Amino acid sequence: MGPSAHTSTGDTASLAQALRPSGIRPSEPRDAAAWDAAATVADPEIPVLSIEDLGILRAAACDQRGVAHVVITPTYSGCPAMETITEDIRTALSDAGFSQVEVVTVLSPAWTTDWMSETGRAKLREYGIAPPTGRAAGPVRVGLSVKCPRCGSLNTKEMTRFGSTSCKALYQCRSCLEPFDYFKVL
């Protein structure tokens, strides 16, 4: 077993705490292998995005007993997709050779669209959904124009505040006239 500060505890909850879920891929090879396996899991609602792209994947680490621990934060509380995601993580890690897997859900700090990666934003755009513009963190939530994912025009307007899901709003492009979903800043 390699020396690693966070493997001093075998308790799942305290390990998750000790991991300080950062959403950053670990550098230790075995931890990184667990992260990479978990990172292949797709979001059930937007299958083009992985849980890494969305920032749902917060940490991955193996303890002294060889148990792989994966920490996830749901995009919103009570997200029904989390059960599917948890099962998919277990399968992905099992396929990658991890015989024991613990998936821990951490609700605080709450997930924010700020955690969505640049890759994730690009994939979302290609999928036809406008990615969140601006940042949720900071004293002022800056309102930026929403760009049409089809033609790139900033001349867009909000049609309805709530689109196909509560995290999206329905927009229409004034240039190409196409309606599209906008993933709101949360």
Ligand SMILES: [Zn+2]
């Ligand atoms: Zn357009």
